[in-house]
Amino acid sequence: MPPSKDIIRTRKSDALRIALAPIAEYLNDAAIVEIMVNADGRIWVDAVGRGMYCTGTVMHADEVERIIRLLASAVNSEVNDRHPSLSAKLPEWGARVQASVPPIVASPVFSLRMPAQLVYSLDDYVATGILEEDDASVLRNAVRERKNILVGGGTGSGKTTFVNALLKEVAETGDRIYIVEDNAELQCDAENKLEVLVQPPVYTHQRAIMDALRFRPDRIIVGEVRDGAALEMLKAWNTGHPGGIATIHANSTVSMLDRLCQLCEEAMPHAPRYLIAEAVDICVHIRRDADHPAGRSISGIVEVLGEDGVHWSTRPARLPNNWKVSA
Known part of the structure; x- marks a missing residue:
């Protein structure tokens, strides 16, 4: 008997959570409004009260591509050389995702726009x-x-x-x-x-x-x-x-x-x-x-x-x- 839809969804979610481990601390930081990974693998973030800065963390291209493909799978889409761009919403965190893979970029890249978690007066x-x-x-x-x-x-x-x-x-x-x-x-x-x-x-x-x-x-x-x-x-x-x-x-x-x-x-x-x-x-x-x-x-x-x-x-x-x- 094939696995149920709920089991498949859970497996996808678990795989995505594991893949996102390199940026988990930024996903869970309430002050961060955007997480960006460039073609060189460096992670940049934009935080309320601090502006944009490089975290010093570098991801391998394979890690970035795995995240993008799992994101695509989570929204029943695909990313490849024929469909090199992805616009989606990150499950659980509710972030807006924009991602690209070669040939339109030199190496896989993505940007996660986080919903506001802190409300300022x-x-x-x-x-x-x-x-x-x-x-x-x-x-x-x-x-x-x-x-x-x-x-x-x-x-x-x-x-x-x-x-x-x-x-x-x-x-x-x-x-x-x-x-x-x-x-x-x-x-x-x-x-x-x-x-x-x-x-x-x-x-x-x-x-x-x-x-x-x-x-x-x-x-x-x-x-x-x-x-x-x-x-x-x-x-x-x-x-x-x-x-x-x-x-x-x-x-x-x-x-x-x-x-x-x-x-x-x-x-x-x-x-x-x-x-x-x-x-x-x-x-x-x-x-x-x-x-x-x-x-x-x-x-x-x-x-x-x-x-x-x-x-x-x-x-x-x-x-x-x-x-x-x-x-």
């Missing part, structure tokens, strides 16, 4: 020098006043981790929160919340945001805006659901708005720029910064004032004159 960002105290107050006030906040940055810049800090503030409002993402990375302690994972093409970001309106949310949070669903999000934010938060890939606060416009045009050519100017209140840009002890820095926090058809009107975000610290 805005006070933590102030303590590490990433965020100024006044800027933290601006963001707290923006959450309290139900402003829509867009967080931008490059890959691995810490957008999701920063949004989790904002969500700690959101959780204290008592609002009903609707969260849309494609990987379960956002963490919100709100008692009244609904978390939805999209699965394109079966269930898309656009459909999830449209469905949100029927679940009576106070705030709609989108893990990452990356396609024409941006237009649906803006319409939702602008029609009775203020106080939203989303992330976007961009190089500056202004380019965040340009990128959002490009995404909207995927759904509607010549999408109205005024809708973006009306819906987005605050843009926060975070970047990787090798010169900063924490490896990250906030490069800008601006308030969106409007647009003239060509340019965006923004100014550094600041507290209103009548702002008071909440008791």
Whole structure:
């Protein structure tokens, strides 16, 4: 009698765990957000509060390839010279995997993006020098006043981790929160919340945001805006659901708005720029910064004032004159 599916799954899991032994300490380190193995076998990690650094550990190419093949097997896929690239999710740890084997690389390589295990507060960002105290107050006030906040940055810049800090503030409002993402990375302690994972093409970001309106949310949070669903999000934010938060890939606060416009045009050519100017209140840009002890820095926090058809009107975000610290 052939082994059952459960037995096969257990055997695969055990084999993968053994193969991952060289990086087990990094997989279990709550501060590490990414583990990378280059073609030379050296292991690099990116850790919150420390930035990216080489661990000094070196893996043999055969070890790296074995991990990749076991990962592929775990998700019922394959990796070979005809299928040299793998995108998958690491069982148990929930990490996102991107791997490649020859001939598209000189030697097997992979990157594991870990889900956030530590949730930092805005006070933590102030303590590490990433965020100024006044800027933290601006963001707290923006959450309290139900402003829509867009967080931008490059890959691995810490957008999701920063949004989790904002969500700690959101959780204290008592609002009903609707969260849309494609990987379960956002963490919100709100008692009244609904978390939805999209699965394109079966269930898309656009459909999830449209469905949100029927679940009576106070705030709609989108893990990452990356396609024409941006237009649906803006319409939702602008029609009775203020106080939203989303992330976007961009190089500056202004380019965040340009990128959002490009995404909207995927759904509607010549999408109205005024809708973006009306819906987005605050843009926060975070970047990787090798010169900063924490490896990250906030490069800008601006308030969106409007647009003239060509340019965006923004100014550094600041507290209103009548702002008071909440008791």
